[in-house]
Amino acid sequence: MRQVPLVQQVADQFRALIESGEWPRDTRIPGENQLAAELGVSRGTVREALRSLSLTGLLEPRVGDGTYVRATDEISGVLLRDELSSLDQVFDARAGIEAAAARLAAQRLSSEGIKTLIAAIEARDAAHDASDLAAFVIADSAFHRGVVEASGNPILLRLYDAMAGLLAESIEQTASFPEHPQLRAAHLDVYEAICAGDPDAAARASYALIETVKQSQ
Structure with missing residues (x-):
């Protein structure tokens, strides 16, 4: 069986936290260092996983303020991200x-x-x-x-x-x-x-x- 890439595995874990409400909408999520330590992965892996969710509109990075949950579903994420x-x-x-x-x-x-x-x-x-x-x-x-x-x-x-x-x-x-x-x-x-x-x-x-x-x- 084809192994799921580590970045995707981490992104899926983050997505589950968003969908479950553990990471509520409009709240700031933990920083990259904390997430990396908790999951036992590199900071680069966490960064790429967060980036993939930002591209779908689920997360929103804010310069100097961290990363926030913007939407709980990819559909609404795209609508909000692109202001369609x-x-x-x-x-x-x-x-x-x-x-x-x-x-x-x-x-x-x-x-x-x-x-x-x-x-x-x-x-x-x-x-x-x-x-x-x-x-x-x-x-x-x-x-x-x-x-x-x-x-x-x-x-x-x-x-x-x-x-x-x-x-x-x-x-x-x-x-x-x-x-x-x-x-x-x-x-x-x-x-x-x-x-x-x-x-x-x-x-x-x-x-x-x-x-x-x-x-x-």
Whole structure:
């Protein structure tokens, strides 16, 4: 069997630390000397492994300040690294993923999925009433992810999670208090169409929700 190069082995270990959350996003990782000592490899090996992850956008070296975790997934890493996405493009991507997910969620209705969406709506309402932007972003993100998770399609969920940082930013940039009543109603339309088991209505409601958010900017 072909032996995996040492640099790749070390890079895979670092990637696992990022994906597990042991190295959280936006935090500085240990220095090269410390990592080399902990792994029992040369500093040059560590440097090359870190460089390979920087090229994928997972890590970001900052001159004089160390290396930081920039993303937890290669897809989001590339998007952040290359600054490929405008807010409208993020909305367009959300619309495609969420509408497909809503259609599937309506077909695969489950009590667990409904509970997740109800909890997210209630948390969203509470955060709105308290004018708590941070909590509102978390709750609104949980609702949209809940729709994708309810689809039962792991590929859609992986794509959605890869864009999680961009999605949260889009919610934060467009949220306002008090919220226009039409926005809350649009979220409820998605929820009710899924609960009704109507795939076409769920997809339409999901597209309409994103359009409503875009128009509210």
